[in-house]
Amino acid sequence: MSRGLSNYLVFVDESGSPSMGNIDPDYPLFVLAFLIAKKTDYMTKITPAIQRFKFNHFGHDQVILHERDIRRDVGHFAFLKKPALKEAFLNELTDIIKELPFHMVCVVINKDEHKKQYTNPINPYHLGLEFGLERVKAFLIQEGEWADFDPAKAFVNPALHVIVEKRGNAEDNELELEFRRICGGANYDREKLNFEIIFADKKSNSSGLQIADLVARPVGVSVLKPEQPNRAVQGLKDKLLKKGGRVDGWGLKKFP
Numbered sequence: 001m002s003r004g005l006s007n008y009l010v011f012v013d014e015s016g017s018p019s020m021g022n023i024d025p026d027y028p029l030f031v032l033a034f035l036i037a038k039k040t041d042y043m044t045k046i047t048p049a050i051q052r053f054k055f056n057h058f059g060h061d062q063v064i065l066h067e068r069d070i071r072r073d074v075g076h077f078a079f080l081k082k083p084a085l086k087e088a089f090l091n092e093l094t095d096i097i098k099e100l101p102f103h104m105v106c107v108v109i110n111k112d113e114h115k116k117q118y119t120n121p122i123n124p125y126h127l128g129l130e131f132g133l134e135r136v137k138a139f140l141i142q143e144g145e146w147a148d149f150d151p152a153k154a155f156v157n158p159a160l161h162v163i164v165e166k167r168g169n170a171e172d173n174e175l176e177l178e179f180r181r182i183c184g185g186a187n188y189d190r191e192k193l194n195f196e197i198i199f200a201d202k203k204s205n206s207s208g209l210q211i212a213d214l215v216a217r218p219v220g221v222s223v224l225k226p227e228q229p230n231r232a233v234q235g236l237k238d239k240l241l242k243k244g245g246r247v248d249g250w251g252l253k254k255f256p
Contacts, residue, residue: 004158004159005158005159006140006145006158006159006160006161007038007039007040007145007158008036008037008038008039008140008143008145008160009036009037009039009042009160009161009163009208010034010035010036010037010136010160010161010162010163011034011035011037011163011164011206011208011209011211011212012032012033012034012035012129012132012162012163012164012165012209012212013032013033013164013165013209013212013213013216014030014031014032014033014125014128014216015029015030015031015033015067015213015216015217015219015220016029016030016031016111016217016220017030018030018123018124018125020111020114020115020121020123020124023111023112023115027220027224028110028111028112028224029108029109029110029111029220029223029224030108030109030111030124030125030128031106031107031108031109031128031216031217031219031220032106032107032109032124032125032128032129032131032132032216033104033105033106033107033212033213033215033216033219034104034105034106034107034132034135034136034212035102035103035104035208035211035212035215036102036103036104036105036136036139037101037102037103037208038101041100041101041102042102042207042208045100045101046100046101046102046207046208046211047207049096049099049100050065050096050207050210050211051207053092053093053096057089058076061205062205063076064202064203064205064210065093065210065211065213065214066202066210066213067213067214067216067217068217070089070090070214071217073086090232091231093214094231094232094235095235097211097214097215097232097235097236098235098236100211102211102239103139103239103240103241103251104215104236104239104240104241104251105131105132105135105136105139105240105241105250105251105253106215106216106219106240106251106252106253107127107128107131107132107253107255108219108220108223108252108253108254108255109124109127109128109254109255110223110254110255110256111124113256114127114255114256117256123178125175125178126175126178127255129175129178129179129182130182130186130187130188131253131255132253133162133182133183133187133193133195134187134188134189135241135250135251135253136160136162136195137189137191137193138241138243139241140157140160145157145158146158157194158194159194159195159196160194160195160196161195161196161197161198162179162195162196162197162198163198163199163200163206163208163209164197164198164199164200165199165200165201165202165209165213166199166200166201166202172199175197176197176199179195179197180197183195214232215232215233215236218230218232218233219233219236219252221233223252223254239251240252
């Protein structure tokens with residue numbers, strides 16, 4: 001890439017609320033999913049595959065694939081109230097995502113346990129962001145795109161864009177401050193990270209954000225109910241980052 005730009009993009013979306021008040025007893029989790037995609041794959045494989053799926057089912061590509069709407073059969077997905085149609089729709093979408101070339105990091109925070117363990121628990125979104133960005137950096141080093149940090153040569157690594165969905169001015173401003181704090185050196189390695197945050201409106205119809213949204217909750221459910229069959233997560237096993245052959249603590253970070 002020119003101008004010292006990374007060959008990769010990162011898309012971030014969440015499942016659950018980061019609020020530590022009124023925790024949902026049925027889903028006491030906050031999940032932050034990081035989708036890491038090579039730009040050439042994103043342009044030539046990922047986005048076209050998602051567009052083809054939309055054209056096949058809706059006749060156009062302006063529908064936003066939103067996990068919550070699909071799960072509840074609302075809006076464009078009202079036709080999924082028929083169980084057979086829904087099963088076929090989800091199976092096809094799951095198979096498409098399974099075959100797409102990308103990597104994942106998923107941070108799953110149990111808010112009940114987080115609250116019990118710490119008197120002043122850190123905002124789950126901020127905590128998940130730090131864990132995720134640290135692992136994205138390690139992935140870039142593993143892929144040979146980044147070098148280990150050298151204080152004498154700060155910011156020699158190519159700039160990586162991290163795309164997150166807009167939530168609201170106050171939330172976005174707070175998130176941007178936290179992002180810059182982490183990338184400024186408030187991370188495990190005390191290293192400056194040449195990452196840039198990009199806020200995208202849901203209407204931007206980003207395939208990367210939609211995939212991150214689609215996988216975040218199934219990963220959370222797999223942690224909450226490990227005995228429950230979870231076909232969507234089975235298809236992600238090879239995409240979650242590994243260290244020493246292990247996914248736990250790496251591609252799947254559970255906290256506490």
